[in-house]
Amino acid sequence: MEKLSNPQQTIQVLQKHDFKFKKKFGQNFLIDPHVLDKIVDAAQITKDDFVLEIGPGIGTLTQYLCEHARQVLAVEIDKNLIPILQETLSAYDNVDVLQGDILKQDIQAIADKYNAGKPIKVVANLPYYITTPIIMELFESHVPLANVTVMVQKEVADRMKAEPGSKDCGALSLAVQYYAEPYIAAFVPPNCFMPRPNVGSAVIRLDCLAKTPVEVKDEKLMFRLIRASFNQRRKTLQNGIANSSELSYSKAQVAEAIEKAGFDANVRGEKLGLMEFARLADVLLEM
Ligand code: SAM
Numbered sequence: 001m002e003k004l005s006n007p008q009q010t011i012q013v014l015q016k017h018d019f020k021f022k023k024k025f026g027q028n029f030l031i032d033p034h035v036l037d038k039i040v041d042a043a044q045i046t047k048d049d050f051v052l053e054i055g056p057g058i059g060t061l062t063q064y065l066c067e068h069a070r071q072v073l074a075v076e077i078d079k080n081l082i083p084i085l086q087e088t089l090s091a092y093d094n095v096d097v098l099q100g101d102i103l104k105q106d107i108q109a110i111a112d113k114y115n116a117g118k119p120i121k122v123v124a125n126l127p128y129y130i131t132t133p134i135i136m137e138l139f140e141s142h143v144p145l146a147n148v149t150v151m152v153q154k155e156v157a158d159r160m161k162a163e164p165g166s167k168d169c170g171a172l173s174l175a176v177q178y179y180a181e182p183y184i185a186a187f188v189p190p191n192c193f194m195p196r197p198n199v200g201s202a203v204i205r206l207d208c209l210a211k212t213p214v215e216v217k218d219e220k221l222m223f224r225l226i227r228a229s230f231n232q233r234r235k236t237l238q239n240g241i242a243n244s245s246e247l248s249y250s251k252a253q254v255a256e257a258i259e260k261a262g263f264d265a266n267v268r269g270e271k272l273g274l275m276e277f278a279r280l281a282d283v284l285l286e287m
Helices: 007-016 033-042 060-068 079-088 107-115 128-140 154-161 171-179 219-231 237-243 251-261 274-286
Strands: 050-054 071-076 095-099 120-125 145-153 180-188 201-208
Touching: 007 079, 033 060, 033 120, 033 145, 033 180, 033 201, 050 060, 050 107, 060 071, 060 079, 060 095, 060 120, 071 079, 071 107, 079 095, 107 120, 128 145, 128 154, 128 171, 145 154, 145 180, 154 171, 154 180, 154 201, 171 180, 171 201, 171 219, 171 274, 219 237, 219 274, 237 251, 251 274
Parallel strands: 050 071, 050 120, 071 095, 120 145
Antiparallel strands: 145 201, 180 201
């Protein structure tokens, strides 16, 4: 079978199966062989690797992954795509397809089964409606990861790389930079997808760090503080934390912690970096 990266082949497969794109699943399929090469190169896949692919669609990227990796597992939520994948991937004996929601999978069990618990590589042209939950789930579940190479909205890739204190920096930036080093491998225009998305995209590789850049006693508390601060960017750090539904500190307690951590009483959370949030979390934990 000819590779799906040829747009004619993609159209033929979609027509044969009378496939209807579902917006709610963020379905924008890749139709550009150069972009597929770039993703596989960026992910640094070797014949020793097990790759978890999130959202294979009709299997366009999956075919490339099968050719480069030892073993691939592709998790696809859309039941209608399963018979198509069985056909488009029939030439490969190193791929399993699992129908389901990636956010409901036990990724640790997947790493144990397919890679003897060793760090896995994750590759995806992500459904944009759940980019952040997927990335956060991968990191926060502490599954052993070597790297995560994903197509995301260009703006999201910029945010992941944003310097602390800059206007693009948000909760996602700090979370990504706590767990990984981000590297943007390519910018990808809308005409490389079918149907075309309304936004530009980028391929970003997150190289997972062996050691986190800051030490904090309670990681979950630190991320609650980060979310509280960036959810209410215009508010002071004190008000952001005191108003958070995820946290239950009084205004007085927060004010005391901010002072003990050595910050200005009126500081805004968006000005702080990981080190400062870690310090504040440690102070609050001690209190
Ligand atoms: N990998 C294919 C490609 O590059 O052509 C398709 C990418 S498309 C942007 C995203 C894919 O993720 C779709 O096939 C969609 O059905 C699937 N998807 C959406 N939400 C998902 C979820 N929660 N779990 C697993 N797959 C999901």
